[in-house]
Amino acid sequence: MAKPKVKFVPNKIHVRKGDMVYVISGKDKGKKGKVSKVFPKTGKIIVEGINLVTKRIKPNQMNTQGGVVQKPAPLYSCKVMLFDETAGKPTRIGYKIDNKTKVRISKVSGKEI
Secondary structure, eight states: OOOOOOOOSSSOSSSSOEEEEEEESSTTOOEEEEEEEEEEETTEEEEETTTEEEEEEEOSSOOOOOEEEEEEEOOEEGGGGEEETTEEEOOOOOEETTTEEEEEEEEOOOOBO
C-alpha cells in the first residue's frame, strides 16, 4: 500500500496583511512589495506586483473582449522577509510585551513595527 501524501502546514505566518516585504528567493528575488492577502492554512501570501502570472480570459457577457491578463499568484511566506523602512533593509521579527500587549519589533533597528 502506498503512503498518503503529507501536506505542508506551517505553524504560523510571520507577516500580516499590509506589511512591506522583501523577496529573498525565487524569480523576483530582491524586489519589495505590500502583502495584499494571507492564506494561513496553506502558508502562502499574495504580494502586490510580485510573482505575476499570465492568465487568458475567455470572452463573456461581462468582458466581451477577453484577452491576456497579468495577476499576482500566491507564494510561500518563507520566501519573504519583513522590510524595515526605517533601517532600509530586510529584518527578522522579535516580540516584546508592553502594558500587557504583545508588540512586533524589528531585529535590525529595535523599533516597533
